[in-house]
Amino acid sequence: MKGLHEAVEAYVSLRRGLGYQFKGQAATLRSFARFAEAEGAEFVTTDLALRFAKLPSGAQPSTWADRLGRVRRFAVWHAATDPRTEVPPEGLLVGRYRRKAPYIYRDEEIEALIRAAEGLPSPRGLRGPTCATLIGLLSVTGMRVSEGIALDRQDVDLEGAILRVRRAKFGKSRLVAVHASSVAALRRYGRLRDRAFPKAASPAFFVLDRGRRVTQWTLRYNFAKISREIGLRAPAGGYRHGKGPRLHDLRHRFAARTLLDWYRAGLDVERAIPKLATYLGHVHVNETYWYLEAVPELLALAAARIREARA
Numbered sequence: 001m002k003g004l005h006e007a008v009e010a011y012v013s014l015r016r017g018l019g020y021q022f023k024g025q026a027a028t029l030r031s032f033a034r035f036a037e038a039e040g041a042e043f044v045t046t047d048l049a050l051r052f053a054k055l056p057s058g059a060q061p062s063t064w065a066d067r068l069g070r071v072r073r074f075a076v077w078h079a080a081t082d083p084r085t086e087v088p089p090e091g092l093l094v095g096r097y098r099r100k101a102p103y104i105y106r107d108e109e110i111e112a113l114i115r116a117a118e119g120l121p122s123p124r125g126l127r128g129p130t131c132a133t134l135i136g137l138l139s140v141t142g143m144r145v146s147e148g149i150a151l152d153r154q155d156v157d158l159e160g161a162i163l164r165v166r167r168a169k170f171g172k173s174r175l176v177a178v179h180a181s182s183v184a185a186l187r188r189y190g191r192l193r194d195r196a197f198p199k200a201a202s203p204a205f206f207v208l209d210r211g212r213r214v215t216q217w218t219l220r221y222n223f224a225k226i227s228r229e230i231g232l233r234a235p236a237g238g239y240r241h242g243k244g245p246r247l248h249d250l251r252h253r254f255a256a257r258t259l260l261d262w263y264r265a266g267l268d269v270e271r272a273i274p275k276l277a278t279y280l281g282h283v284h285v286n287e288t289y290w291y292l293e294a295v296p297e298l299l300a301l302a303a304a305r306i307r308e309a310r311a
Helices: 004-017 023-038 046-053 061-078 107-118 127-141 145-149 180-196 216-229 249-264 269-280 286-294 296-310
Strands: 162-165 174-177 234-236 239-243
Touching (some): 004 023, 023 046, 023 061, 046 061, 127 145, 127 216, 249 286, 249 296, 269 286, 286 296
Antiparallel strands (some): 162 174, 234 239
């Protein structure tokens, strides 16, 4: 019989062989195997799976249920080769996922973030301009963080003012139009990057001092650092730069501000919202409608529009 570490790797290889990316699930199951080893457990039990699922004590019940579900699906597969395996019953942990309320950055906060990012030091002087330009781009396009750092040079058409987002979430690709001011900022950054690396070390558009693509971890770390510096985050136990508005909230800001502008301009938001959903790369338009209930000002404007229509 396979040990849990070996079994997890076999399961991960199987799922990926079937076409699944299986990144988060693989990380959870590898963590479970390490937990089981630390507990001296040689096989899966319901108690072991439950204790592992609840390890993040401050997490939402939905997170616990998701972690248990990942272990359960592995256990169902593993039970075929290890009869000692206990498969946790379905519904043992129940939790409905609740999206965090978005933080809508003010214009002055975005400007402060960009200024602070520009001052980030590095040997070749690229960390500051790279983080500042990326933060600015995310704020004015609503792109996902992963989409911004995944841009290659060939994806950035400065003449056509178009960004090509390839293989984004759920495998979708799309074109993102950008304003002339954004084109100018991207062109300035490109010149600076090319002076630092006349011979490209990577196809990536956004790079750091070694010429390699920016990672999500690096960008999020630096974002947290400058957020702390400008007072958007306060210190908190266990968090070096504290908790506060997230990098992903730049996407929320773009969506919410677009809808607010449409309502204030008197546009038919009901008819226009599918355009925003397409621009953002949402699979379902319901993901875009979520902002109407998540942002109080938007909800009030939507309610007022409905009352006017019924009057």
